[in-house]
Amino acid sequence: MTAVLNERKEHILRAVVVNYIKTAEPVGSRSVARFYPGGLSSATIRNEMADLEEMGYLIQPHTSAGRIPSQLGYRYYVDNLMDLNELSEDVAEKISSTLSAGKMREIEQIIMNSTKVLSSATNQTSLIMGPQFKKSAFRQLRILPLDDKKGLVVLITDTGYIKNKVIDFQHHLSQSELQQVVSYLNQKLYGLTIDQVTTSLINELKRDLFRRLEILEQAFILLEESLKEEKQIRVFLGGTTNILNQPEFKDVDKIRRMLNLFEQEPLLFKILEDNSSEDDIVVRIGSENEFEDIQECTLITGTYRIHDKTLGTVGVLGPTRMDYSRVISVMRRLVDQLNQALSSS
Amino acid sequence: MTAVLNERKEHILRAVVVNYIKTAEPVGSRSVARFYPGGLSSATIRNEMADLEEMGYLIQPHTSAGRIPSQLGYRYYVDNLMDLNELSEDVAEKISSTLSAGKMREIEQIIMNSTKVLSSATNQTSLIMGPQFKKSAFRQLRILPLDDKKGLVVLITDTGYIKNKVIDFQHHLSQSELQQVVSYLNQKLYGLTIDQVTTSLINELKRDLFRRLEILEQAFILLEESLKEEKQIRVFLGGTTNILNQPEFKDVDKIRRMLNLFEQEPLLFKILEDNSSEDDIVVRIGSENEFEDIQECTLITGTYRIHDKTLGTVGVLGPTRMDYSRVISVMRRLVDQLNQALSSS
DNA sequence: CTTTAGCACTCATTGAATAAGAGTGCTAAA
DNA sequence: TTTAGCACTCTTATTCAATGAGTGCTAAAG
CATH class of the missing domain: 3.30.450.40 (GAF domain)
Known part of the structure; x- marks a missing residue:
């Protein structure tokens, strides 16, 4: 990946990142010196930090402040220096x-x-x-008659989504007619993802059904709204x-x-x-x-x-x-x- | 309600409230004088404002600042002075x-x-x-068999809530057994608000049903969870x-x-x-x-x-x-x- | 008795000046 | 190559005075 730093620079960079994450204050050479295991003086650290700054890993908010990690510095830290601590x-x-x-x-x-x-x-x-609802696969569609004017459409997907909607029947529907429509729909839609139930497919189904039953305009509303929902x-x-x-x-x-x-x-x-x-x-x-x-x-x-x-x-x-x-x-x-x-x- | 102010004081209080609402700055006697229709001098206003402060309607953040309405001032304004402006x-x-x-x-x-x-x-x-779900009245309970191990319980209230939940049947249930249970429940629950469906009622129903069918433990879960939901x-x-x-x-x-x-x-x-x-x-x-x-x-x-x-x-x-x-x-x-x-x- | 002009006074806000402190960069010595 | 030392820079906190808005009070006018 990015240029590899020598061990000392890595140590220092890590020290700066870790410290800065903890304190939110720019970290100066002295604190790094304390942090650094192989007792180096702050002056040495300063030199190295100047290098790291020139290389783009550190930033100095102003002349007389310590350094903070640059974006690049964080990146290097995440990619090369960070050790995942155990979860407590x-x-x-x-x-x-x-x-x-x-x-x-x-x-x-x-x-x-x-x-x-x-x-x-x-x-x-x-x-x-x-x-993502739209990536769920259609599993079942059911229609529950509530009374002779209303029904509840229930749509179930393989990911456990259950959508429902009350619809008004335009005309009276017999139990068996309803059965027919529902099983037809189930057969056609089974296994498709919601993504795949395009408006054109719906229209096709509609035409198909209208030939047999001149009703149920609204039964499709749930499906259509489900499609809209992909954005929501x-x-x-x-x-x-x-x-x-x-x-x-x-x-x-x-x-x-x-x-x-x-x-x-x-x-x-x-x-x-x-x-x-x-x-x-x-x-x-x-x-x-x-x-x-x-x-x-x-x-x-x-x-x-x-x-x-x-x-x-x-x-x-x-x-x-x-x-x-x-x-x-x-x-x-x-x-x-x-x-x-x-x-x- | 609270003591009634004379017209001039009301005018001034209104001026302070309206101004302060608009600017968020303490309003001084001069601005009120400008606002006041019957050209009074700022000195007079000052006297009145001192009165209003003593009466508790106004507050002075510090000695040399204008006044802001106190809570009482707002209350008086809302109750007596405010005119509801037309919605644009x-x-x-x-x-x-x-x-x-x-x-x-x-x-x-x-x-x-x-x-x-x-x-x-x-x-x-x-x-x-x-x-408020709990204040809705129970209208219908339905159970939709999904396959021979699972079913979908649907609960509908008069306020248009539709709750549903997938349940596992412990044992196989025949269509007619299911019907029996469901219609029994509907009969018992119809018109009750969710509030009224207490745990003890549920338990009673359970006992009742268990006598006839040793199943359907889970069919009650939706109901029970609905009860919990009152807090949610x-x-x-x-x-x-x-x-x-x-x-x-x-x-x-x-x-x-x-x-x-x-x-x-x-x-x-x-x-x-x-x-x-x-x-x-x-x-x-x-x-x-x-x-x-x-x-x-x-x-x-x-x-x-x-x-x-x-x-x-x-x-x-x-x-x-x-x-x-x-x-x-x-x-x-x-x-x-x-x-x-x-x-x- | 009410209103108003005038004036001294208060207090928040602003800006400048100063001091303190942290940390650097550079130089020269080890 | 490392380090001690020191001058330098820049931020932050603090103080101080100036500014200005607005008041309260007094005394005069209506």
Whole structure:
């Protein structure tokens, strides 16, 4: 990857990153000297730090200040220097217990709880994208007559989504006519993902059915609305107030921009979706993020799956000065548990 | 109500309130003099203002500053001085169009949209409590067999709630057995509110049924979970970032406390529920609020109904320096539209 | 008795000047 | 190559005076 630093420089870079993550203050040569095992003097460290700055790994906020890691510095740290610390017992415990308590829970419930654990365990804002409805496979469609004018359409997918909608019948429908329509639809749609149920397919089905029964215009509404819904996948947020604890967000204006972002679900969705990869865990530091609004932040994402099918993405968003090691281990753990919790249902 | 002020004092109090609401700056005698129609000198105004302060309607932040309304001052203004300004055409339009666009919408969707209009039209944070599930009346219970091991329980209330849950059958159930159970349950439960379906009633039903069929343990889970849910009514928030625009929230610490509150749904629920009254619109200024966390704020609430049954509460929360007139007219309008939108579905 | 002009006074805010302190870069010696 | 030493830089905190908005009070005018 990037040019390899000699061991001493690596030590120093690590010292700066670790210290800065902890204190949020520029770190000077003296503190690094204390940190450095093979007792070097601060003067030597200063020279090395000047080098590291020239190479782009460190930044000096002003002449008489210590150094802070640059984006490149963080990147080098994450790629080469960071060692994943073990999760403390209680955090691991907390994650497991939150996710496995009652088995009989809705998928949304599971996810909402996940945002809570994730944000509290990382002290950052967490965001989790719910399972992508449009990638779920159609399993069953049912119509429950409520009275002779109304019915309840129920749509069930393989990922456990259950959508329903009350519809008005235009004309009276006999039980057997309803049966016919429903079983026809089930037969045609079975196994398709919601993605694949295009408007044209629906229209085709409609034509087909109208030939036999001149009714049921509305029975299709649920399907059509489900399609629209692809743009409305929910993103769940947790710990949004955590950013207020970060000194980099002591400026009210920055806070506003950030919270504003949090209110725009579609944007969050895009951000998460763009980062959803087959990879285990992705770390996007600063301007590595495509979205301007978070280019002062680091976004760490992971994907969760059910039966090896990618369902959604979980993310942690915070300032670039973030405890990478901790966040990554927490997220790894969470995704594991999430996978288990979901596949057992 | 409170002691009545003479006309001149009322004029002056109104001037102070209106000005302060607009500018967020303490208003001095000179600005009131400009505002006052019957050209009085600032000295006279000063005397009157000193009186008003002594009477508790005004406050002087420090000796050489103008006056700001006290809580009592706001109260007097709201009760006696405020004239409800007409809603501007475009705001009225916006509310109507948001709520009546597609008729075929879920109740949750309607409410989420409402929070958006409400917050953007008032520049404050809006909160809306979803229909109280527990006060809805049971209408129908259905069980849809999915395969021979699983079924979908569907619970429908008169307020349009549809709850569903996949259950595992412990043993195989014949179609007719299922029918029996279901119709028995429907008969027993019809018309009861969810509130009234107590655990003891459920247990009674269980005993009753077990005598006939030794199965269906899980069919009750939906019911039982529905009961638990009474504590989980969702509160929808809109425009939380609006508080950041208020000068009274320029302190990061206050912001944190406020946002923290916003993250605690159960608390929000309590706050709204306590304020839900049969009355049209309720204004709670400062310490009139029971909850400490919002005693620097004003909460204005209204209730929406369907067929004359109170369903939920909508609220606007902001600093006591709030444009009462505007918020109240917007809310009145919104509640009206909401009532219409809900009763037409 | 009420209103108003006049004036001294108060207090928050602003900006400049100063002091303190942290940390650097450079030089020269080890 | 490393290190001690020192002058230098730049931020932060503090003090101080100046500014100005607005008041309260008094005494005169209506």
